[in-house]
Amino acid sequence: xxxKIAIHGIKGSFHHQVALxxxxxxxxxxxxxxxxxxxxxxxxNHSQLAVMAIENSIVGAIIPNYALIDKHDLHIIGEYYLxxxxxxxxxxxxxxxxxxxxxxxxxxxxxxxxxLKKHPHIKLVEDKDTAETARRIHQxxxxxxxxxxxxxxxxxxxxxxVAPEIQTINNNMTRFFILSxxxxxxxxxxxxxxxLKFELDDTSGxxxxxxxxxxxxxxxxxxxxxxxxxxxxxxxxxxVDVVFKKYKHYEKATQILQIMTNHFKVLGEYENKLIx
Numbered sequence: 001x002x003x004k005i006a007i008h009g010i011k012g013s014f015h016h017q018v019a020l021x022x023x024x025x026x027x028x029x030x031x032x033x034x035x036x037x038x039x040x041x042x043x044x045n046h047s048q049l050a051v052m053a054i055e056n057s058i059v060g061a062i063i064p065n066y067a068l069i070d071k072h073d074l075h076i077i078g079e080y081y082l083x084x085x086x087x088x089x090x091x092x093x094x095x096x097x098x099x100x101x102x103x104x105x106x107x108x109x110x111x112x113x114x115x116l117k118k119h120p121h122i123k124l125v126e127d128k129d130t131a132e133t134a135r136r137i138h139q140x141x142x143x144x145x146x147x148x149x150x151x152x153x154x155x156x157x158x159x160x161x162v163a164p165e166i167q168t169i170n171n172n173m174t175r176f177f178i179l180s181x182x183x184x185x186x187x188x189x190x191x192x193x194x195x196l197k198f199e200l201d202d203t204s205g206x207x208x209x210x211x212x213x214x215x216x217x218x219x220x221x222x223x224x225x226x227x228x229x230x231x232x233x234x235x236x237x238x239x240v241d242v243v244f245k246k247y248k249h250y251e252k253a254t255q256i257l258q259i260m261t262n263h264f265k266v267l268g269e270y271e272n273k274l275i276x
Contacts, residue, residue, distance in 0.1 A: 012131030012153030076268025
């Protein structure tokens with residue numbers, strides 16, 4: 001039975017690529033042009049699961065997405081790391097020297113700036129989605145205009161890649177969450193990572209104490225992200241990712257942290273295959 005997966009953007013986007021690679025089976029995708037629409041698709045049961053980008057190794061965290069997960073009580077049930085390879089593509093028959101404009105998402109343009117600076121005659125045009133630009137070139141038979149997008153987009157929309165892998169930095173990794181409205185059903189033995197959220201009192205050493213508890217319980221930090229609390233200026237929520245080898249160590253830590261912190265919340269328990 002096909003799973004319905006909500007993705008940000010359209011077919012050919014990096015979110016679509018993650019859905020195909022993560023589930024390794026036929027999936028039916030619900031295309032969402034905003035992360036808010038993606039969340040709505042999930043909580044309204046239009047989709048069973050969702051793929052959401054959460055951070056990039058170059059530009060950092062997508063903080064509003066943490067807020068969406070928290071606000072709507074979504075569960076993180078998996079993660080996936082994708083090497084964001086950017087390609088310059090055009091209508092079949094066009095050549096690199098015929099390109100007058102490059103259209104793509106601002107982030108994609110930024111990631112390819114060293115290549116684009118070598119072609120100063122090409123006008124850079126910001127667009128809402130990489131794959132949408134590729135589709136528009138195909139549908140409207142646009143000449144003189146190129147898109148920066150994934151190889152999947154070039155294949156789907158029958159475009160020619162005239163300059164492959166033009167990103168400035170190789171190993172440009174984007175981390176994606178797999179989201180559900182229900183908690184993970186995996187066995188505890190296969191879970192080795194969790195995402196937590198909590199707040200702390202404004203007392204000296206409170207964060208250091210929390211970090212010591214996690215360390216003593218044999219939890220290893222992989223990320224700490226701060227997010228402002230809107231109704232309390234200059235106060236922050238802490239979003240923390242930790243990995244562990246034994247689930248019982250994590251359980252012990254959470255029992256202590258629920259007492260030590262305010263508004264403690266488990267955002268998700270899942271498997272990080274990179275540390276196996």
